[in-house]
Amino acid sequence: DTGVSQDPRHKITKRGQNVTFRCDPISEHNRLYWYRQTLGQGPEFLTYFQNEAQLEKSRLLSDRFSAERPKGSFSTLEIQRTEQGDSAMYLCASSPPGTGGHGYTFGSGTRLTVV
Amino acid sequence: RKEVEQDPGPFNVPEGATVAFNCTYSNSASQSFFWYRQDCRKEPKLLMSVYSSGNEDGRFTAQLNRASQYISLLIRDSKLSDSATYLCVALNYGQNFVFGPGTRLSVLP
Numbered sequence: 001d002t003g004v005s006q007d008p009r010h011k012i013t014k015r016g017q018n019v020t021f022r023c024d025p026i027s028e029h030n031r032l033y034w035y036r037q038t039l040g041q042g043p044e045f046l047t048y049f050q051n052e053a054q055l056e057k058s059r060l061l062s063d064r065f066s067a068e069r070p071k072g073s074f075s076t077l078e079i080q081r082t083e084q085g086d087s088a089m090y091l092c093a094s095s096p097p098g099t100g101g102h103g104y105t106f107g108s109g110t111r112l113t114v115v
Numbered sequence: 116r117k118e119v120e121q122d123p124g125p126f127n128v129p130e131g132a133t134v135a136f137n138c139t140y141s142n143s144a145s146q147s148f149f150w151y152r153q154d155c156r157k158e159p160k161l162l163m164s165v166y167s168s169g170n171e172d173g174r175f176t177a178q179l180n181r182a183s184q185y186i187s188l189l190i191r192d193s194k195l196s197d198s199a200t201y202l203c204v205a206l207n208y209g210q211n212f213v214f215g216p217g218t219r220l221s222v223l224p
Contacts, residue, residue: 033211040123042202042214043159056211091158093212101147101206106158 002026004107006092012113013082020078021110025094029103032075034067035091036060037109043091049075050097082114118142121203121215129223132193136218138186138203145205145213148179150188153200153217162188162201193222 005024013019025032030051035043046065048056051072061067064082069075079086092107121138128134140148148165163170165177165186176189186203203215 031210035212035214040216042119042204042216043212045211045213048211089156095210101149101210101212102164104161104212106160108158111156 004092004094004105006090006107006110008110009108010111010113012115015084015114016081018078018080019082019112020076021090021092021112022074022076023092023094023107024074025092026096026105027073029094029096029105030072031095031097032069033093033095033104034075034077035093037089037091038087043089046077079112082112084114087112087114116141117216118213119203119205119215121201121218123216123218125219125221127221127223128193130193130195132222133189133191134193134220135190136188136201136203136220138188138215140184140186140203140205140213142205142207142213143181143184145207147206148186149204149206149212150175150177150186151202151204151214153202155200159202159214190220193220195222195224198222 032049034046037043049069064080089109091109095103150162151159152162153159165179174191178187200217202217205213
């Protein structure tokens, strides 16, 4: 499979627990993005990596959220002390350099439910 | 005010109809624009890019008006399989996408 892979597909957690999601981008893509999508809304940008460097973070990314891409390949998104408002689809996307958005590919997402 | 705005719909149209979606954006520095399609509980997938000169792909036509900061998508001869949410997207300087809330389309038999 040469697409963007996300794991797990679904996660149910109790409020207050920590969760971690993983994203494996397309191997030639040096840019990796995380988005969050709630019901009835479009995806909202969270953060973006170019190789291992985290270049931009949205103000939506509160202190409870942290993202890493340690070797410039896969990335993890951790949410600490989850709240019910964190329930959403978390989408990862990757793109190659210099394509101006045309090479964007999304993964299937991780659906988080906080109970 | 959201940076990219769309009428959320739903648009309920019969098969064969022509339907048009509109989108406005507020950031005049946005570089590129796209229409994405999203099926229920799936990831967004690129439908087409949007250019000032217009872009046509089969039954789909997209248009950008930079002066009015307005984007459109026209679907001709609607099919049942066109039922989905259509997301208007702007690419900003930082290379992240800004999505509109989406317009829901239901094509009815």
